[in-house]
Amino acid sequence: MDVFINLLRQRYQDHPQHFRSERMCFLDHIFSRQWRASYPDFKSDKGDANGLGRRLPGGAWNYHAGEIPSFCQSKKVCGVDVDDIYVPVNFKNQHWFAIWISIPKRHIVVSDSIIKHISPEELDEVMEPFVTMVPYLLVECAVSDEQKVQYTLEPYTYERQTVGVPQCRAGDCGPFTLKYIECHALGMEF
Secondary structure (H helix, E strand, O other): OHHHHHHHHHHHHHOHHHOOOOOEEEOOHHHHHHHHHHHHHHHHOOOOOOOOOOOOOOOHHHHHOOOOOOOOOOOOOEOOOEOEEEEEEEEOOOEEEEEEEEOOOOEEEEEOOOHHHOOHHHHHHHHHHHHHHHHHHHHHOOOOHHHHOOOOOOOOEEEEEOOOOOOOOOOOHHHHHHHHHHHHHHOOOO
16 A cells, blocks of 8 residues: 555656646555544543644644655645645455545545445544544644634545445455545546
8 A cells, every 4th residue: 555655655746747736645554544543542632622732643743744654755734735635544454445635625535446345334433533633633733823723623524435436346445545546636537
């Protein structure tokens, strides 16, 4: 997974004009795994009177600032220089799917090549850390009050894309996930 994500990062760094926007980033599977694993601590931490000060996963600031992943660091700040975030997500070490996080739309699109593998209830549980912590990250890590007021702690919405998603057999979900990310980032139909 991460090798191909690194390849996309390198292509994006070398030829940004080939991509549909110059305001995107590609995160590795460690981001999604770490955020899902850290979510119970985040959820149980009530923060201050404004809802801030909760424990974000380790490295959250570095992801926000484009410092990590270390390969082809973008140094682009989420919400300032980055509007779109692409991430591969693993479900129970059995299944991969892609998420596209749109910061301006406050919305996440799930591209899943085997829709029946994850029930809607399970997908709600998998997506909860992302729809909750991404908006929180933008507010908490904003470098100025002007940036901070642009965002809200209100959770993002998400949808599972069902139209135009080729379905595959078990075992093919990893390559399909990567192709979804690549094609969408390039502005191509899959």
